[in-house]
Amino acid sequence: xxxxxxxxxxxxxxxxxxxxxxxxxxxxxxxxxxxxxxxxxxxxxxxxxxxxxxxxxxxxxxxxxxxxxxxxxxxxxxxxxxxxxxxxxxx
Numbered sequence: 031x032x033x034x035x036x037x038x039x040x041x042x043x044x045x046x047x048x049x050x051x052x053x054x055x056x057x058x059x060x061x062x063x064x065x066x067x068x069x070x071x072x073x074x075x076x077x078x079x080x081x082x083x084x085x086x087x088x089x090x091x092x093x094x095x096x097x098x099x100x101x102x103x104x105x106x107x108x109x110x111x112x113x114x115x116x117x118x119x120x121x
Contacts, residue, residue, distance in 0.1 A: 044108075051119040065118070074119050078112035081121070085110055 035041070050065035052058060053072045058065060084107050091103040112121050 054117040074114035081110040
C-alpha cells in the first residue's frame with residue numbers, strides 16, 4: 031500500500047522517461063503533440079553512443095528552470111538507450 035502522504039512528484043525515488051522522435055519527411059498526423067518530427071536522417075546508433083556520456087551522477091544546473099523546485103540539481107542517470115523502429119526513434 032502507498033501511504034496517504036505519498037505524492038508522485040515529490041516522493042518518487044526513480045522516474046522513467048521515454049521520448050519519441052519520428053524521423054521522416056512526411057508530416058505528423060496522429061502523432062502530433064506526442065512526438066518530435068525531425069526531417070533530416072538521424073543515426074540512432076551514434077545517438078545511443080553519445081548519450082552514454084549522460085549515464086552516471088551529474089549536476090544538471092544548466093538545464094534547470096529558475097522556478098525549479100527540486101532540492102538538488104545533481105541527478106543520477108542509470109541508463110539511456112536509443113533505439114530505432116522503422117521511422118521512429120525512442121530515447
